[in-house]
Amino acid sequence: MVLPIVHYNDPVLRTKGAPITVFGPELAELADHMIDTMHDAAGIGLAAQQIGQARQFCVIDLARAERDFEWNLDGVPTPLDLIMPMALVNPKVAFLAGEDTIYEEGCLSFPGINGDVVRPDQIRVTFQDVSGTPHTMSCNGLLGRCIQHEVDHLNGVLFIDRMAKKVRQGIDADIKELARQTREASSPET
Numbered sequence: 001m002v003l004p005i006v007h008y009n010d011p012v013l014r015t016k017g018a019p020i021t022v023f024g025p026e027l028a029e030l031a032d033h034m035i036d037t038m039h040d041a042a043g044i045g046l047a048a049q050q051i052g053q054a055r056q057f058c059v060i061d062l063a064r065a066e067r068d069f070e071w072n073l074d075g076v077p078t079p080l081d082l083i084m085p086m087a088l089v090n091p092k093v094a095f096l097a098g099e100d101t102i103y104e105e106g107c108l109s110f111p112g113i114n115g116d117v118v119r120p121d122q123i124r125v126t127f128q129d130v131s132g133t134p135h136t137m138s139c140n141g142l143l144g145r146c147i148q149h150e151v152d153h154l155n156g157v158l159f160i161d162r163m164a165k166k167v168r169q170g171i172d173a174d175i176k177e178l179a180r181q182t183r184e185a186s187s188p189e190t
Contacts, residue, residue: 002036005037005051005109007111007178007185008160008178008179009178010109012053014156015156016054016154017047017048017057020090028131034057034059035085044060045147045149046058046108046150056090058150059085059088060085066142068142069143072138074135090127091147092125092151096120096138100119101121103117103119103142107158110159110160111178115160119145123139124137125147
């Protein structure tokens with residue numbers, strides 16, 4: 001089922017998610033709905049805040065992306081097709097030694113708005129799956145960037161917050177217009 005995606009200026013996007021403590025069929029079903037929603041919007045990641053739920057939960061899918069990144073899951077270089085799409089529950093990111101990279105990011109909560117963001121290239125993420133099983137993934141490139149973007153959402157941080165001032169100024173008018181549209185859409189009709 002495709003769920004509505006929350007757009008910028010909705011307060012839930014600035015809300016730190018509550019940890020997930022209950023695992024099972026309902027969480028697996030939510031993951032399926034979020035994956036459907038992400039695919040329908042042609043995205044590669046979606047956080048619970050983007051569907052109006054302030055929870056420590058996100059999904060990603062880079063199965064169809066150009067594989068210009070490296071990864072291993074629980075210390076094993078697992079085939080990407082076996083792990084994507086994936087759900088990350090209660091994820092925690094650690095930055096590993098390496099270079100920072102600049103990449104133009106977009107966001108499903110900011111349709112049509114993109115901008116360069118600097119992020120560490122190498123990360124390790126610890127998380128649980130929808131059954132509650134703990135995992136550790138080390139990765140870089142687009143996969144690492146996507147995870148960082150989604151985990152930021154789970155903590156109420158948006159990609160526009162990570163932009164250099166000059167980059168942000170270049171898209172500020174579009175952001176203000178989106179904020180206005182979101183306000184109008186959520187205002188009760190008079």
